[in-house]
Amino acid sequence: MLTGERRVKLLDAIENKQFISVSQLSEIFQVHETTIRRDLDELESQGLVVRIHGGVVPASIKQDEPVFEDRATENITEKTRIGKYAAKFIKSGEAVILDSGTTTLQIAKTLNEMPQLQNITIITNDVNIASVLRSNRSITTIVTGGTLFHDSYMLNGQIANESLQQFSVDKAFIATPALNVEKGLTHFNELLITTKKNMITAAAKRIVVTDHTKIGRRALYTFLPINKIDLLITDNQTDKKLIDEMYKNGIKSIESV
Numbered sequence: 001m002l003t004g005e006r007r008v009k010l011l012d013a014i015e016n017k018q019f020i021s022v023s024q025l026s027e028i029f030q031v032h033e034t035t036i037r038r039d040l041d042e043l044e045s046q047g048l049v050v051r052i053h054g055g056v057v058p059a060s061i062k063q064d065e066p067v068f069e070d071r072a073t074e075n076i077t078e079k080t081r082i083g084k085y086a087a088k089f090i091k092s093g094e095a096v097i098l099d100s101g102t103t104t105l106q107i108a109k110t111l112n113e114m115p116q117l118q119n120i121t122i123i124t125n126d127v128n129i130a131s132v133l134r135s136n137r138s139i140t141t142i143v144t145g146g147t148l149f150h151d152s153y154m155l156n157g158q159i160a161n162e163s164l165q166q167f168s169v170d171k172a173f174i175a176t177p178a179l180n181v182e183k184g185l186t187h188f189n190e191l192l193i194t195t196k197k198n199m200i201t202a203a204a205k206r207i208v209v210t211d212h213t214k215i216g217r218r219a220l221y222t223f224l225p226i227n228k229i230d231l232l233i234t235d236n237q238t239d240k241k242l243i244d245e246m247y248k249n250g251i252k253s254i255e256s257v
Contacts, residue, residue: 001029007039014049014058019220021055057220074102078211078235083107085257086173086209086233092118094170097199100126100154101175103209108132111139123167125155125195146195156195164198172203176210180218181245184226193223200224207231212238226251233257 001009006029013028014020022040026033040056043049049056083106090096090111098104108129111117118138124130125144133141146160174196176185185208187193200206200223208229215238227250236256243254 003039006031007043010036010039011043011048011058014043014056018218019052019055019057024055075211075213075235078237079103080106081257082209082211082233082235084110085255086207087111087114089171089207089231090117090120091170092116092120095121095123095167097164097167097169097172097203098122098124098126098129099173099175099196099199100124100129100152101209103211104173104175105129105132107173107209112136121169123164123169125160125164127153127155144195154192156192160195161198164195164202167202169203171205171207172199173207173209174199174224176208176214178217178219179208179210179215179226179232180222181216181226181242181249183218183222184229185222185224186217186219187221187223188219190221193221196223200228205230207233209233211235215239216242231255 022033022036025036044051048059050059079102082103087107087110105128109132120139122139123142130141130143133139144155144160144163146155147157178186180186206229212235229251232254234256238256
């Protein structure tokens with residue numbers, strides 16, 4: 001097989017698998033790992049793949065997330081609108097999980113503007129959300145504990161996971177860096193998805209809140225299939241074709257605000 005032909009097929013294999021190791025590619029194409037590494041170097045220089053520890057992923061897969069300060073101001077109008085709309089789904093007497101994120105932070109801010117709500121319990125792994133709710137006497141705020149991630153102010157890890165496993169709540173509002181039509185909610189960091197899965201398991205209803213820039217993207221690790229989302233709340237700039245495709249793939253309900 002000629003080098004150019006092999007690299008085309010190599011890229012196809014990577015796109016199909018999403019993640020594949022150098023040794024697996026070597027077996028598939030029956031060439032030495034050194035040859036595969038040269039091919040991957042060339043594909044990476046063209047911006048087609050990204051080398052990560054243990055293998056390679058397509059460049060289309062989201063690899064990281066900006067720090068909180070950058071995300072907090074990005075698409076703030078849309079996030080605020082989503083947060084205000086999402087807060088309406090919280091009723092007096094309910095127990096609710098608010099995932100760490102800049103859009104869920106807007107939900108917390110809106111709750112402070114809703115004095116009619118009484119006897120609410122908010123469980124969160126987000127230091128910023130807890131701080132926003134600290135003076136609200138109508139809300140009991142429970143912080144999961146865990147390891148603090150300095151770039152996002154989220155709490156994660158074993159302590160957070162063990163804490164979340166104790167709860168059974170009415171609703172969980174879940175944030176995501178990427179929502180892929182076929183793969184569902186995806187995340188770039190394997191270490192962070194267990195906490196999200198525990199939030200999802202704890203909730204009777206799963207509500208995803210995310211702006212249009214996250215929809216259509218994908219990251220390496222799926223943590224919630226699209227047909228398990230009870231409600232997606234997004235903004236009105238979300239591509240209508242993507243909305244139609246999400247319905248076809250089993251999402252239960254979508255609100256564009």
